[in-house]
Amino acid sequence: MTDDLETTKPACGARATLIVTLTPVGTATNVARSRVSLHCAMPLGHKGPHLDPDHAEQWEGAHNAVPTLLRHEED
Numbered sequence: 001m002t003d004d005l006e007t008t009k010p011a012c013g014a015r016a017t018l019i020v021t022l023t024p025v026g027t028a029t030n031v032a033r034s035r036v037s038l039h040c041a042m043p044l045g046h047k048g049p050h051l052d053p054d055h056a057e058q059w060e061g062a063h064n065a066v067p068t069l070l071r072h073e074e075d
């Protein structure tokens with residue numbers, strides 16, 4: 001049984017857009033600082049939320065959806 005050692009399995013490839021926001025000093029308004037495209041690196045057909053290990057983000061969503069995620073960072 002060598003199937004489990006197959007390294008060319010396709011990745012899930014689901015996508016999402018991550019927008020990182022912050023609140024500048026002296027304001028109460030969140031502003032978008034950066035926009036990142038996430039790609040799921042889990043195997044195709046995996047269970048549970050999608051995961052982009054490069055950006056340490058996970059999300060739920062249909063494979064053909066491209067949800068937008070927000071992450072707030074303190075300055």
Ligand SMILES: [Zn+2]
Nearest residue numbers: 012014040050
């Ligand atoms: Zn996925």
